[in-house]
Amino acid sequence: MAKYVYDFTEGNRNLKDLLGGKGANLAEMTNLGLPVPPGFTITTEACRHYLAEGALPEGLDREVEEHLRALEESMGKRLGQADDPLLVSVRSGAKFSMPGMMETVLNIGLNDESVHGLAKQAGGNDRFAWDSYRRLIQMFGKTVLGIDGDLFEDALDALKDGRQDTDLDAGELQRLVESYKGIVRDQTGDDFPADAREQMRMAVMAVFDSWNAPRAILYRRQERIPADLGTAVNICSMVFGNCGGDSGTGVAFTRDPGSGRQGIYGDYLQNAQGEDVVAGIRNTIPLQELERLDKRSYDELLSIMETLENHYRDLCDIEFTIERGKLWMLQTRVGKRTAGAAFRIATQLVDQGLITMDEAVTRVTGDQLARLMFPRFDAGADKRRIAKGMNASPGAAVGKAVFSSERAAELAAQGEDVILVRRETNPDDLSGMIAARGILTSRGGKTSHAAVVARGMGKTCVCGAEELDVDTAGRTFSAPGGVVVNEGDVISIDGTSGEIFLGEVPVVASAVVEYFEGAEPEDDLVKAVDRIMRHADGARRLGVRANADTPEDAARAVRFGAEGIGLCRTEHMFLGDRRQLVEDLVLAAGAEDRQAALDALEPLQKSDFVGIFQAMGDRPVTIRLIDPPLHEFLPDIVGLSVKVATGEATDKDRALLAAVKRLHEQNPMLGLRGVRLGLVIPGLFAMQVRAIAQAAKEVPGARPEIMIPLIAAVQELECVREEAAAILAEAGVGALIGTMVETPRAALTAGQVAEAAEFFSFGTNDLTQMAWGFSRDDVEASFFSRYLELGIFGVSPFETLDREGVGRLVAIATEEGRATRPDLKIGICGEHGGDPDSVHFCHDTGLDYVSCSPFRIPVARLEAGRAALSDTDSDTR
Ligand code: ADP
Ligand code: MG
Numbered sequence: 001m002a003k004y005v006y007d008f009t010e011g012n013r014n015l016k017d018l019l020g021g022k023g024a025n026l027a028e029m030t031n032l033g034l035p036v037p038p039g040f041t042i043t044t045e046a047c048r049h050y051l052a053e054g055a056l057p058e059g060l061d062r063e064v065e066e067h068l069r070a071l072e073e074s075m076g077k078r079l080g081q082a083d084d085p086l087l088v089s090v091r092s093g094a095k096f097s098m099p100g101m102m103e104t105v106l107n108i109g110l111n112d113e114s115v116h117g118l119a120k121q122a123g124g125n126d127r128f129a130w131d132s133y134r135r136l137i138q139m140f141g142k143t144v145l146g147i148d149g150d151l152f153e154d155a156l157d158a159l160k161d162g163r164q165d166t167d168l169d170a171g172e173l174q175r176l177v178e179s180y181k182g183i184v185r186d187q188t189g190d191d192f193p194a195d196a197r198e199q200m201r202m203a204v205m206a207v208f209d210s211w212n213a214p215r216a217i218l219y220r221r222q223e224r225i226p227a228d229l230g231t232a233v234n235i236c237s238m239v240f241g242n243c244g245g246d247s248g249t250g251v252a253f254t255r256d257p258g259s260g261r262q263g264i265y266g267d268y269l270q271n272a273q274g275e276d277v278v279a280g281i282r283n284t285i286p287l288q289e290l291e292r293l294d295k296r297s298y299d300e301l302l303s304i305m306e307t308l309e310n311h312y313r314d315l316c317d318i319e320f321t322i323e324r325g326k327l328w329m330l331q332t333r334v335g336k337r338t339a340g341a342a343f344r345i346a347t348q349l350v351d352q353g354l355i356t357m358d359e360a361v362t363r364v365t366g367d368q369l370a371r372l373m374f375p376r377f378d379a380g381a382d383k384r385r386i387a388k389g390m391n392a393s394p395g396a397a398v399g400k401a402v403f404s405s406e407r408a409a410e411l412a413a414q415g416e417d418v419i420l421v422r423r424e425t426n427p428d429d430l431s432g433m434i435a436a437r438g439i440l441t442s443r444g445g446k447t448s449h450a451a452v453v454a455r456g457m458g459k460t461c462v463c464g465a466e467e468l469d470v471d472t473a474g475r476t477f478s479a480p481g482g483v484v485v486n487e488g489d490v491i492s493i494d495g496t497s498g499e500i501f502l503g504e505v506p507v508v509a510s511a512v513v514e515y516f517e518g519a520e521p522e523d524d525l526v527k528a529v530d531r532i533m534r535h536a537d538g539a540r541r542l543g544v545r546a547n548a549d550t551p552e553d554a555a556r557a558v559r560f561g562a563e564g565i566g567l568c569r570t571e572h573m574f575l576g577d578r579r580q581l582v583e584d585l586v587l588a589a590g591a592e593d594r595q596a597a598l599d600a601l602e603p604l605q606k607s608d609f610v611g612i613f614q615a616m617g618d619r620p621v622t623i624r625l626i627d628p629p630l631h632e633f634l635p636d637i638v639g640l641s642v643k644v645a646t647g648e649a650t651d652k653d654r655a656l657l658a659a660v661k662r663l664h665e666q667n668p669m670l671g672l673r674g675v676r677l678g679l680v681i682p683g684l685f686a687m688q689v690r691a692i693a694q695a696a697k698e699v700p701g702a703r704p705e706i707m708i709p710l711i712a713a714v715q716e717l718e719c720v721r722e723e724a725a726a727i728l729a730e731a732g733v734g735a736l737i738g739t740m741v742e743t744p745r746a747a748l749t750a751g752q753v754a755e756a757a758e759f760f761s762f763g764t765n766d767l768t769q770m771a772w773g774f775s776r777d778d779v780e781a782s783f784f785s786r787y788l789e790l791g792i793f794g795v796s797p798f799e800t801l802d803r804e805g806v807g808r809l810v811a812i813a814t815e816e817g818r819a820t821r822p823d824l825k826i827g828i829c830g831e832h833g834g835d836p837d838s839v840h841f842c843h844d845t846g847l848d849y850v851s852c853s854p855f856r857i858p859v860a861r862l863e864a865g866r867a868a869l870s871d872t873d874s875d876t877r
């Protein structure tokens with residue numbers, strides 16, 4: 001019989017799949033003996049069943065009832081009991097944290113009777129009881145009954161009339177409850193449900209449903225969280241931070257999630273409940289001030305934070321509540337952090353003896369490293385600072401100020417850079433936050449919604465810039481000194497310093513890039529990156545090469561740690577002032593003219609290769625012979641046609657137009673390109689091979705590898721190989737001859753192909769196009785977003801290698817190629833070579849190296865190290 005409910009005493013932190021992160025960690029804290037209000041968790045399995053079948057699984061109601069009885073017994077009160085009610089919260093909690101994306105309902109169990117019982121039990125604190133009741137109706141109305149939350153907000157605002165919520169007295173709150181109940185009746189045609197168990201059951205289903213709320217779907221897509229996990233539900237007995245001045249609620253981090261420094265970081269709000277802190281309804285106070293308000297709770301909190309850090313061996317974030325001087329822990333998890341903090345914290349934990357260097361490498365990601373390589377504002381530039389807020393999420397963002405999510409998404413879709421400016425953000429702003437370059441808010445601290453979500457997304461964010469007066473309706477904000485910024489005006493925000501500038505501030509390379517370029521590590525962050533990179537390099541089994549076509553790129557690649565070039569494209573060598581020669585080649589009337597054109601190209605090609613060989617020293621350089629169709633190098637058909645039509649054309653223009661028309665293809669991706677071109681135009685590949693051989697002779701130590709593109713059959717390769725081998729032999733130059741594996745047929749006949757190839761390099765862009773049968777340029781705009789929405793794939797197969805399909809072709813070709821030729825060298829080139837997930841795939845599949853663009857090389861090195869270290873049976877452990 002399936003078990004769908006776990007008491008907090010039954011779970012532990014390893015059960016995140018089943019209990020969600022919140023439930024697993026509530027259980028872990030309970031078992032550590034920390035003060036957690038008792039409760040239980042309904043599993044994600046129950047959620048998946050509910051979402052698939054549209055009904056709660058059989059037996060769940062009974063199981064919940066049993067756990068609720070046990071809870072009631074231990075608390076000595078019953079849910080919703082009139083004279084002394086047990087109240088609970090019903091809280092979402094998925095495996096991966098999705099801050100604020102799903103629902104939580106507090107104070108379940110209140111109704112017109114039990115509200116009096118609650119007041120009595122709180123020593124006649126009527127205000128507290130009515131405040132709790134109005135919160136229940138508000139949260140329940142919005143999340144469970146689907147009523148527009150503004151209706152409640154507006155009623156509350158009208159009542160407050162400029163005062164703070166804490167200024168409302170019991171009588172006013174009681175009247176508010178009446179008007180809230182009226183809203184429920186108007187909007188749903190029914191009374192607010194008075195039955196406590198009914199409230200709970202409805203809230204559980206609403207939490208399950210919130211898994212599929214649009215903003216949750218959007219967030220998962222952005223964060224690449226699988227769509228089919230479902231959420232757990234935690235039923236937790238209530239503790240109250242809204243009992244008066246000796247109560248309150250707060251959030252804290254065990255270290256600064258921005259810098260990684262140890263210390264006391266957090267926000268506290270007196271006489272408040274739950275969401276109030278992150279929602280920014282009143283200004284919070286820094287956690288340090290709690291020491292003055294309630295020293296005992298403060299000391300206990302600090303000691304718990306230390307316990308948690310040592311236990312989780314990582315930065316933790318914490319949600320807590322103080323009820324009349326008694327501290328309660330309501331949540332903890334290993335906290336999100338900025339990219340820089342991730343590197344700093346990992347090495348700090350090593351120095352504290354809490355983790356090993358191996359673990360430190362697995363604690364950071366290639367994406368985080370990539371973020372550290374983003375440019376920053378030029379310190380020397382002229383800039384006009386208009387205000388300063390909190391440095392919530394680092395980076396340098398420039399864009400037009402916009403004041404709504406819709407506008408942000410609209411302008412971003414037109415290719416504009418925008419900065420989303422809000423008083424504070426809420427979960428409905430997610431689409432705008434995704435679209436924006438950066439986020440600026442005038443309220444809320446480092447734990448506010450904007451800050452937490454931006455850090456999670458790696459987006460630049462400055463929050464709580466209180467000097468700004470933001471008028472979202474009027475689409476404008478003002479700053480001290482009479483500065484006014486209207487929608488569309490360009491601003492620059494610095495998430496590292498918290499500064500806000502008027503206009504566009506120029507950017508410069510990051511310190512981490514300067515380090516990769518060869519600068520000595522100086523600041524803490526760069527030192528941490530240096531230590532982790534060295535350890536990753538020592539651990540990794542995969543080689544890392546670069547895609548580079550010019551001596552400049554090649555030199556940068558070497559500085560960034562490339563061990564060779566995995567893809568040197570020769571296309572660009574046919575562009576620029578060499579177009580003329582290509583035109584001559586295409587228009588050549590006979591063998592003689594053609595040879596003349598090729599002879600003219602050869603020394604130019606040779607000098608290109610000399611430069612690259614010099615930059616690479618004795619590292620291997622894989623040169624791909626010309627790949628794209630020839631017409632790509634000819635003038636545009638429209639321009640030529642116009643010339644001909646208007647009579648301005650020369651004879652040559654007319655001949656070119658004829659050639660362009662002759663070479664025109666319906667499906668150029670599947671047309672005359674790659675090896676086919678080499679086989680159809682005599683002397684073309686031979687010229688390139690000769691240029692390579694001559695260049696190699698000139699540069700001592702050069703290690704060329706010649707790569708034939710787009711073959712589908714071993715016979716194609718054999719034809720080219722024979723000619724190339726003869727040229728190399730004649731020149732007395734040794735070079736491997738190999739092939740791209742980028743057609744499905746080449747992959748499926750790899751055993752044969754390997755007879756003629758000394759190396760394989762997977763061209764996974766083409767392989768993906770041909771395996772799926774769609775071309776990247778055509779599909780990304782037309783239907784990919786729909787496919788992502790439908791979950792046909794969780795992420796574009798052009799971004800992350802599709803393991804099941806394309807990956808299987810790679811695995812087959814690797815295995816069968818090596819069966820023919822055990823020392824076959826195998827790599828991958830194309831964008832996937834610098835994508836973290838794909839690098840792990842290449843490690844798992846046993847490839848020899850990945851090749852990626854120079855800027856991605858550090859990312860690939862780090863991920864290759866992480867892949868090796870998370871390999872349980874690898875020797876490096
Ligand atoms: P989220 O996933 O959005 O953080 P939570 O389930 O953690 O939502 O609930 C939000 C806040 O509500 C918590 O941080 C806490 O302050 C408050 N809360 C939740 N359950 C309880 C409870 N049993 N007693 C008191 N406050 C609670
Ligand atoms: Mg929470």
Ligand code: MG
Nearest residue numbers: 709742763766
């Ligand atoms: Mg290709």
